[in-house]
Amino acid sequence: MFIRRKNRSSILTILCLCIILLVTACSPQRAQVNFVFMRTSDFTEPYWQGVIKDFEAQNPDIQVNLYVFTWEEGRQKIADMVAQGKPPTLARVATRWIPEYVAAGLLEPVDGYMTTEFRSKFIPLLINEGSQYEGRTFGLPITVSSRALYYNKTLFKQAGLTSPPNNWADLKTASQAIHALGADTYGFSVQGNEAETSTYFYYFLWGNGGEILTTDGTRPAFNGPEGQDAAQFLKDMIDAGLTQPNPAASGRKDMETAFVEGKLGMVITGPWLARRLATDAPNLDYGLSTIPYQTTPTTLAAQDTLILFKQAENKDAAWKFVEFLYADEYRLKYALGDGVLPEKISVAQNSQITENPAYSFFMEKLPTGRFEPLNVKSADISKVVAEALQSAYKNEISTTEALNVAAAKVLQMLSYSATSW
Secondary structure (H helix, E strand, O other): OOOHHHHHHHHHHHHHHHHHHHHHHOOOOOOOEEEEOOOOOOHHHHHHHHHHHHHHHOOOOOOEEEEEEOOHHHHHHHHHHOOOOOOOOOOEEEEEHHHHHHHHHEEEEOOOOOOOHHOOOOHHHHHHHHOOOOOOOOOOOEEEEOEEEEHHHHHHHOOOOOOOOHHHHHHHHHHHHHHHHOOOOEOOOOOOOOOHHHHHHHHHHHHHOOOOOOOOOOEEOOOOOHHHHHHHHHHHHOOOEEEEOOHHHHHHHHHHHHOOOOOOOEEEEEEEEHHHHHHHHOOOOOOEEEOOOOOOOEOOEEEEEEEEEOOOHHHHHHHHHHHHHHOOOHHHHHHHHOOOOOOOOHOOOOOHOOOHHHHHHHHHHHHEEOOOOOOHHHHHHHHHHHHHHHHHOOOOOOOOHHHHHHHHHHHHHHHHHHHHH
């Protein structure tokens, strides 16, 4: 009996499908690593796609799935993944989120994954202070920066100023001289919108000898005399028209753009602005200086942290990816590409860092930087302080009332958290 051609074709197709299914069933499954990273710039996603491609080429048994979120949506996106029982394996998060995650039992300490040699490659301040919470290491520094005062040398020269300001009085005087150059030219900027509104205030709080919390971390301290003076100084600058219009609507990028466009004499921000200036305003003559202070010269030491989720699968595969991504070549490319500081000693010693005036200045300031204190309510504290300051900048309440109202809310938070864990 002859089998019709059509039937033969169908049988062959079925046999091929069976063979494919058999091979697939016998093949080892690739370990899945879900990697969440918060977007910094247009550089972020293609950079990580390249790192992942290189890693998977060397490790075909591991698949890294990249999720890039904005900071505005990232925290909720992670919460949704956790709620669905599918937490990320690795994620870049704001360090202030870590205590909350630890309290919820979500994070895996990485002390047991690191060798002594691996740990020693990081700048001690970052790994020993920035990544520590309750005596354990809950992640690794992944995006590092310090802060400094950028000043427009051309505007300074036009205003008859010979040097950047050292203290608050000098800052006000310089701002007045620059604003006198024209109605659309402003001396200084104050951030009053988005997450770092509180941080911008902390520069002046710390520079006046103040603290965010008491030493034992149980009570707010930012509304003390040092903080009241700092907040009032910023408000006086706004009221005198020496800052950009309506700071309550200005985020960090808004202020940086005003500086890039030559409309702003001074702004406090991180090393990424130097990278942007080199691209967008290569002829703008600028300088870097210590943030003006009253009693204590200081800066912010800031880092975002790469964390490992406890409930995630394939943590060993994830750590293999961690060790790969911290290779010097990748970390140097990341620092230069996103305008951030290196977290590894060897990368910090690279000539592309040491011979770059902006990078070398920010690296010089990093050891004197202060981290925001970590607390189970760190993220909420920052939000409360930011919202209170924004209300003051909008003339809804006085700076004194704003800080006192914020302090009362923070005290309630801290008291509640102390009795809840």
